[in-house]
Amino acid sequence: MKITLGYLYSDLMNIYGDTGNIITLTKRAQWRGIEVEIRHISVGDKLKKGDVDIFFFGGGQDQAQELVAKDLGQSGKGKVIKEEAERGVPLLAICGGYQLLGDYYQPHEGPKLPGVGLFPAYTKASFDRMIGNIVIRIQSAEFRMQNEEIHNSKFLIPNSLVGFENHSGKTYLKDGAKPLGTVVKGHGNNGEDKSEGCIHKNAVGTYMHGSLLPKNPKLADWLLKKALEVKYGKEIKLEPLDDTLENQAHQAAVSRFS
Ligand code: GLN
Numbered sequence: 001m002k003i004t005l006g007y008l009y010s011d012l013m014n015i016y017g018d019t020g021n022i023i024t025l026t027k028r029a030q031w032r033g034i035e036v037e038i039r040h041i042s043v044g045d046k047l048k049k050g051d052v053d054i055f056f057f058g059g060g061q062d063q064a065q066e067l068v069a070k071d072l073g074q075s076g077k078g079k080v081i082k083e084e085a086e087r088g089v090p091l092l093a094i095c096g097g098y099q100l101l102g103d104y105y106q107p108h109e110g111p112k113l114p115g116v117g118l119f120p121a122y123t124k125a126s127f128d129r130m131i132g133n134i135v136i137r138i139q140s141a142e143f144r145m146q147n148e149e150i151h152n153s154k155f156l157i158p159n160s161l162v163g164f165e166n167h168s169g170k171t172y173l174k175d176g177a178k179p180l181g182t183v184v185k186g187h188g189n190n191g192e193d194k195s196e197g198c199i200h201k202n203a204v205g206t207y208m209h210g211s212l213l214p215k216n217p218k219l220a221d222w223l224l225k226k227a228l229e230v231k232y233g234k235e236i237k238l239e240p241l242d243d244t245l246e247n248q249a250h251q252a253a254v255s256r257f258s
Pocket of ligand 1: 094
């Protein structure tokens, strides 16, 4: 089997180690004998249905976001990304990338940046800097661990995701939107309502840099599984990997707060 990772605006939207997510998806696929192609998609590039099996969209500063928002609209790539996600193609968007996939991002200065409208959410710049390690408890049943795994793994906080956040934008979920999780420690979407991120079908938006996936292998495998199932049209069971190190890194991050 083969998957194509679509790395959106990798030249403009890649801060706080977000490329680590591409490396994690690549290695976890290759360790299972799955061929991987990484396709960098940026300003002026074309994109059509079926080109990509998983989209990744990293974080970026306001200046880059203005350029990217314009390209997403003018090139039609934003519309394609939304249509692909609506048919179930998985996506992971971090911080600035996440903000541009909602309805809009209103920076401190300058015009409101139109979003792709994938996540039922909107973002407004604030004067609060929400920065630091973050731990959330996963809300979605999609990739919660099985009970015996929780018991055996002795996770300090079952069904948790850990990461690092650094944003001043505050994202608010619209009625009916599903948060990725609830903040246990940190700020999350806006530092006010304890929500973090948003999940829509197989698309995940979050403020969790880190990079996120190395310390959260369940989420990485969930994205890979969904990509293969959409591409090949059948249920896929990924062989388990030895995640001892990944889980130790996860535990170390969680225990910092406990
Ligand atoms: N410019 C956005 C904010 O500060 C996103 C920053 C980021 O991607 N870390 O909220």
